[in-house]
Amino acid sequence: MKKTLVLISLLYSLAFCCQKTNNPVVKDILEKVKDHYTDKDLYKKLETEFQPEDWDTLTGKELAQKLTEKLRTVSGDQHFFIKYKDGLTSENKKNAKETAAENNFLNSLENFGFENVKRLEGNIGYINFKGFAESHSSAKTLASVMDFVANTNSLIIDLRENRGGDNGMLILFCSYFFKEKTNLYSTYFRDKEKTVQNTTRTKVLGKKYLDKNVYILTSRSTFSAAEGLAYFLKNYKLAKIIGENTGGAANPVDEFIIADQYLTVIPVGKISATITHGNWEHTGISPDIKATSENALKTAYILALKEIMNSKIQTELNRDELENLIEKLENEKSKMAVF
Structure with a gap:
């Protein structure tokens, strides 16, 4: 519940920031989160205050990275991801079939x-x-x-x-x-x-x-x-x-x-x-x-x-060979633990 409330606060923050800077990218991303994010009650629980920041001073990559970090950190949802892709215009977008191929x-x-x-x-x-x-x-x-x-x-x-x-x-x-x-x-x-x-x-x-x-x-x-x-x-x-x-x-x-x-x-x-x-x-x-x-x-x-050895399942190795292999692996494992 605590993480949900904090995420709600973040989204409210983004909305407030968009109104202040009129940043269309942040506004559009916020709308997508509002319309599609799995928590449908996201906007009903806004409670905390927000300190605005100037998104307009960030480059495309910086903006994408900062939004990703904020959404992930505050929500705990590591699936949030925003990537800036220079030159991705409507003219060179591929259709679903081309993209799949x-x-x-x-x-x-x-x-x-x-x-x-x-x-x-x-x-x-x-x-x-x-x-x-x-x-x-x-x-x-x-x-x-x-x-x-x-x-x-x-x-x-x-x-x-x-x-x-x-x-x-x-x-x-x-x-x-x-x-x-x-x-x-x-x-x-x-x-x-x-x-x-x-x-x-x-x-x-x-x-x-x-x-x-x-x-x-x-x-x-x-x-x-x-x-x-x-x-x-x-x-x-x-x-x-x-x-x-x-x-x-x-x-x-x-x-x-x-x-x-x-x-x-x-x-x-x-x-x-x-x-x-x-x-x-x-x-x-x-x-x-x-x-x-x-x-x-x-x-x-x-x-x-x-x-395998305890179940007496047959392998290409006899029991002595299995025991020797186990001992060898345990020794190697011990050495790795030391380093």
């Missing part, structure tokens, strides 16, 4: 977020995943990744550098770990006054990864849709989270162009998980096993090997 091409240059996929000793799968690109363009790559790790005994998904992305890709990735169709969460879009259900898919292009141990690595930089993957697999007891508490950004966003130069990202909806009736906004995901970002992979790897 360009984004898909750019995402393909980064392999749709899949940085590294491999099999670790002891038959442990490892996926280093850095971003959720659009699901239709990512589906075949995801299927190839999941087919590659299908025969491993357990799986580590590395989300330490993942800043999130496409909601459809979140649903698709989650679908690989659920046997049955599952309604994961609803999203209420207050600007459209509608609620959308988000449900896993029964069929996927690749092989599902079921009834095996899954470990998800997180850091303070893990954000948005990446947090969603950790949140749902954790709460359905399909994965253990190892690492650091995540950023805490759950609500979906929409983009707006202000004055042909300011890309403005505003949270426009609210997620409600079916299993918890809540989400990870502001709080982030708490790990099951705390570890520094640097030690998270070794921590998960050691745990995976121990659980």
Whole structure:
């Protein structure tokens, strides 16, 4: 409640400032926040005073940065983002189809977020995943990744550098770990006054990864849709989270162009998980096993090997070799902790 009141104060401040300086950019951004931000009662609770500042003295980039910092800091909502894009005029804007094609091409240059996929000793799968690109363009790559790790005994998904992305890709990735169709969460879009259900898919292009141990690595930089993957697999007891508490950004966003130069990202909806009736906004995901970002992979790897050994699951390594590998990893982890 305190954060909401402070954010309300900020928006009132912006409005007052706009009247004083008549800054059209700030006024338009304020109107977009008023019309689209997820809290529909924002303007009903204005209470505190505001010290005006002169927005007109700031350059385009400075203005965008300052507005972003204020909205994020005061609201605690890290999805707010304003970027100054010089030369973005109505004449050179691309239509939705052209933009999607360009984004898909750019995402393909980064392999749709899949940085590294491999099999670790002891038959442990490892996926280093850095971003959720659009699901239709990512589906075949995801299927190839999941087919590659299908025969491993357990799986580590590395989300330490993942800043999130496409909601459809979140649903698709989650679908690989659920046997049955599952309604994961609803999203209420207050600007459209509608609620959308988000449900896993029964069929996927690749092989599902079921009834095996899954470990998800997180850091303070893990954000948005990446947090969603950790949140749902954790709460359905399909994965253990190892690492650091995540950023805490759950609500979906929409983009707006202000004055042909300011890309403005505003949270426009609210997620409600079916299993918890809540989400990870502001709080982030708490790990099951705390570890520094640097030690998270070794921590998960050691745990995976121990659980395989205790369950007497056959791997390419015999018991002595597994014990030696665990000892080696623990020694390396200890040395990292010292430094």
